[in-house]
Amino acid sequence: MWHQIVYNLFTYGILxxxxxxxxxxxxxxxxxxxxxxxxxxxxxxxxxxxxSSSSNAPSVSILAPAYNEGLNIxxxxxxxxxxxxxxxxxxxxxxxxxxxxxxxxITAYDLExxxxxxxxxxxxxxxxxxxxxxxxxxxKLIVVDKDNGGxxxxxxxxxxxAGGKYLVCIDVDCILEQDALIKLITPFLESPKKTVIATxxxxxxxxxxxxxxxxxxxVNVPEQFLPRVQTLExxxxxxxxxxxxxxxxxxxxxxxxxxxxxxxxxxxxxxxxTKTVGEDMELLVRxxxxxxxxxxxxxxxxxxxxxxxxxAPETYQILGRQRNRWTRGTIETLKMHRTMFFNRKYGLLGxxxxxxxxxxxxxAPIIEFVGLIGFILFTIIGIVDWPFFFNLLxxxxxxxxxxxxxxxxxxxxxxxxxxxxGDLRKLVVTALLEPLIFHPFTVWSAIKGNIDLMRKKKAWxxxxxxxxxxxxxxxx
Amino acid sequence: MNIVxxxxxxxxxxxxxxxxxxxxxxxLFLMMQKEQRQQRKKHIxxxxxxxxxxxxxxxxxxxxxxxxxxxQLLLKAKKNRLILLDELVTLKKxxxxxAAANLERLYNQLALDLLSIEKVGSxxxxxxxxxxxxxxxxxxxxxxxxxxxxxxxxxxxxxxxVQAGLVQYWGxxxxxxxxxxxxxxxxxxxxxxxxFLLQHSALHDxxxxxxxxxxNFSVVQFALKYIGEQQELRFYKEVKDCLxxxxxxxxxxxxxxxxxxxxxxxxxxxxxxxxxxxxxxQVAILQAFQKIGTAEDFCFLNDCTSDNDPLIRLAAIKAxxxxxxxxxxxxxxxxxxxxx
Numbered sequence: 001m002w003h004q005i006v007y008n009l010f011t012y013g014i015l016x017x018x019x020x021x022x023x024x025x026x027x028x029x030x031x032x033x034x035x036x037x038x039x040x041x042x043x044x045x046x047x048x049x050x051x052s053s054s055s056n057a058p059s060v061s062i063l064a065p066a067y068n069e070g071l072n073i074x075x076x077x078x079x080x081x082x083x084x085x086x087x088x089x090x091x092x093x094x095x096x097x098x099x100x101x102x103x104x105x106i107t108a109y110d111l112e113x114x115x116x117x118x119x120x121x122x123x124x125x126x127x128x129x130x131x132x133x134x135x136x137x138x139x140k141l142i143v144v145d146k147d148n149g150g151x152x153x154x155x156x157x158x159x160x161x162a163g164g165k166y167l168v169c170i171d172v173d174c175i176l177e178q179d180a181l182i183k184l185i186t187p188f189l190e191s192p193k194k195t196v197i198a199t200x201x202x203x204x205x206x207x208x209x210x211x212x213x214x215x216x217x218x219v220n221v222p223e224q225f226l227p228r229v230q231t232l233e234x235x236x237x238x239x240x241x242x243x244x245x246x247x248x249x250x251x252x253x254x255x256x257x258x259x260x261x262x263x264x265x266x267x268x269x270x271x272x273x274t275k276t277v278g279e280d281m282e283l284l285v286r287x288x289x290x291x292x293x294x295x296x297x298x299x300x301x302x303x304x305x306x307x308x309x310x311x312a313p314e315t316y317q318i319l320g321r322q323r324n325r326w327t328r329g330t331i332e333t334l335k336m337h338r339t340m341f342f343n344r345k346y347g348l349l350g351x352x353x354x355x356x357x358x359x360x361x362x363x364a365p366i367i368e369f370v371g372l373i374g375f376i377l378f379t380i381i382g383i384v385d386w387p388f389f390f391n392l393l394x395x396x397x398x399x400x401x402x403x404x405x406x407x408x409x410x411x412x413x414x415x416x417x418x419x420x421x422g423d424l425r426k427l428v429v430t431a432l433l434e435p436l437i438f439h440p441f442t443v444w445s446a447i448k449g450n451i452d453l454m455r456k457k458k459a460w461x462x463x464x465x466x467x468x469x470x471x472x473x474x475x476x
Numbered sequence: 477m478n479i480v481x482x483x484x485x486x487x488x489x490x491x492x493x494x495x496x497x498x499x500x501x502x503x504l505f506l507m508m509q510k511e512q513r514q515q516r517k518k519h520i521x522x523x524x525x526x527x528x529x530x531x532x533x534x535x536x537x538x539x540x541x542x543x544x545x546x547x548q549l550l551l552k553a554k555k556n557r558l559i560l561l562d563e564l565v566t567l568k569k570x571x572x573x574x575a576a577a578n579l580e581r582l583y584n585q586l587a588l589d590l591l592s593i594e595k596v597g598s599x600x601x602x603x604x605x606x607x608x609x610x611x612x613x614x615x616x617x618x619x620x621x622x623x624x625x626x627x628x629x630x631x632x633x634x635x636x637x638v639q640a641g642l643v644q645y646w647g648x649x650x651x652x653x654x655x656x657x658x659x660x661x662x663x664x665x666x667x668x669x670x671x672f673l674l675q676h677s678a679l680h681d682x683x684x685x686x687x688x689x690x691x692n693f694s695v696v697q698f699a700l701k702y703i704g705e706q707q708e709l710r711f712y713k714e715v716k717d718c719l720x721x722x723x724x725x726x727x728x729x730x731x732x733x734x735x736x737x738x739x740x741x742x743x744x745x746x747x748x749x750x751x752x753x754x755x756x757x758q759v760a761i762l763q764a765f766q767k768i769g770t771a772e773d774f775c776f777l778n779d780c781t782s783d784n785d786p787l788i789r790l791a792a793i794k795a796x797x798x799x800x801x802x803x804x805x806x807x808x809x810x811x812x813x814x815x816x
Contacts, residue, residue: 044606045637051667054670056670056701189667190663191662192660192662388482391489394489405503408503409503419510419511424503428500
């Protein structure tokens with residue numbers, strides 16, 4: 001019977017795809033352990049602090065783009081200025097904010113228009129003025145005021161103005177650990193043969209954590225379900241996924257919230273692309289492509305230390321926008337660099353990293369969605385093998401749960417950030433619920449992202465945040 | 477058609493579920509173990525705190541420190557001695573003078589070097605590296621001589637700690653391993669060595685010339701950093717020769733080094749070298765002019781402002797601005813106007 005053949009092809013096709021993706025997850029989980037363990041062992045006797053006061057340390061420019069951040073901009077900049085590193089400049093780029101961000105900065109830091117010569121390596125929207133402080137205490141601060149052009153454009157303006165050998169791109173509202181910068185810069189200095197072109201650090205969720213004067217003073221598992229499930233998701237993604245890809249030297253993404261780059265390679269690769277909403281991934285892919293095409297030995301490093309804390313979306317609406325944007329960014333990047341797909345010329349990048357992203361990041365939600373529609377159709381026709389279906393459903397749920405529990409185990413083994421009574425229980429219960437509530441929502445958001453991309457929607461999507469201005473103790 | 481039977485999937489699921497239970501048990505065990513270890517460490521540290529504070533502050537330079545009975549009892553267990561060793565090493569890193577010497581004596585008195593030596597003998601690289609670091613911090617001269625053979629250890633972290641240890645103890649004299657180094661020195665290692673070198677006085681009988689002609693370019697690069705840091709003017713000629721080194725990184729380091737040494741003819745040397753070097757070196761030279769240039773260099777810098785390359789023009793303008801600001805001279809104002 002034809003419908004039985006279609007049913008079998010469909011079912012076993014999806015089963016085969018699932019087996020391959022689960023195999024990859026298993027490999028990633030196990031393979032990441034070696035990289036994390038090597039880092040922890042090295043860190044057990046390495047004193048990073050000597051770099052912060054060295055006059056021979058490489059110069060670093062922190063780029064912090066800001067758009068309508070008036071609520072917290074002064075505190076956030078103060079927090080960034082407190083980073084102890086000798087050869088540092090902090091460049092805040094006001095991307096045409098409509099609020100009073102610029103005026104607040106001028107007042108708080110005693111800014112005046114300064115003469116600052118730079119070469120416009122990268123094309124950007126008009127720069128209105130460059131400000132420096134009259135107060136020598138803030139001599140590390142440079143504020144660039146420019147017309148609005150989006151995050152990528154703001155970062156490109158910062159790259160033009162920057163004088164540092166290395167760039168650290170961060171979201172202005174992120175909270176950095178005191179030694180975050182040194183730890184992020186050290187991998188650039190440690191590789192004897194290959195040029196390290198970029199490094200990334202682990203980003204953690206700061207919702208429900210206590211923040212005082214721009215520093216994280218108490219870590220808590222988020223009280224609300226959505227940030228809590230994202231905490232779990234970030235642990236999985238950073239401690240397992242990124243560490244495994246780092247070990248393979250196949251990383252395609254360094255979070256836009258916190259990453260360091262070799263400035264000269266960024267400029268040679270052409271800087272951030274303003275035509276995509278996934279500018280962070282696109283830049284790294286382009287930098288890697290540049291190095292591959294120039295046949296230069298290179299490396300992209302990742303360190304498992306929790307260095308940067310950020311606020312996760314607390315509502316489905318904002319989370320949906322974020323995931324929609326991530327999907328569009330991924331597809332745009334993959335499309336721009338499609339020449340690398342299974343192209344031996346690009347080595348591991350073309351033969352493994354790119355295909356992995358194509359099949360298991362881009363296609364996964366689509367296949368899942370199509371599978372769901374197929375299942376509904378087969379149910380209507382009445383050809384579903386129910387015992388098989390329930391067993392398979394249970395299997396997938398159990399596997400997802402096991403993977404999350406494994407990530408929690410690695411978290412406890414490594415940094416053990418969540419050690420209060422009840423934290424473990426909360427995380428395990430969240431891992432159990434995630435496949436039922438959170439995962440379907442992210443799949444739906446990804447599908448909407450695909451639809452929006454087809455409709456040529458380019459919007460970033462508003463990401464309103466509460467900020468860490470008023471710390472609220474847990475339980476209140 | 478059933479390629480996979482529902483029962484097989486169910487069995488697989490049960491297997492994973494058992495695995496989950498094992499993982500959760502593992503998490504609980506790890507958490508408990510970590511908590512216990514932390515508590516024990518806290519407890520022992522609290523017990524040792526007063527005693528160690530007394531030793532640190534003791535200004536009577538006697539050879540033996542009194543060890544209270546309860547501490548003696550405590551230190552019978554190896555794991556407790558390891559905790560004390562960690563405490564001593566952490567304390568010693570932040571101390572100098574008599575207090576540091578007291579801790580070294582206590583380390584010797586309690587024969588904690590045996591623990592460090594045991595670590596050095598370990599096959600695990602991170603344990604070995606840590607052992608070496610402890611011996612260096614505790615200035616165990618007799619053992620440091622023995623670990624000298626590890627300067628070319630295949631594990632980068634072990635050889636880095638050995639090299640750093642030698643310099644930490646002997647200062648510039650400890651750098652003689654550079655003569656036989658077969659591996660490149662990473663930037664990070666160079667930073668570390670310079671950091672420890674600055675804690676010692678400079679020496680005059682070092683084979684710096686030999687390092688400058690080393691086939692290992694990272695050794696040349698490091699030697700240039702050392703010369704610049706210590707203001708070793710007697711190697712000025714050799715540094716100038718490095719401007720023609722085959723390796724670009726060395727040439728760039730030579731420019732930085734010359735800028736640091738900055739003799740009367742340095743800007744002239746730069747000006748002569750300018751036309752035959754790479755763009756990167758040209759930019760580095762113009763950046764050096766920002767710091768050491770004078771009004772006498774305006775002519776050269778003005779020529780650079782009409783270069784075809786915008787980066788060269790920009791660097792030259794910046795140099796002119798900087799010199800102008802520094803010297804308070806207004807004479808080049810017109811030339812600046814022309815340049816921009």
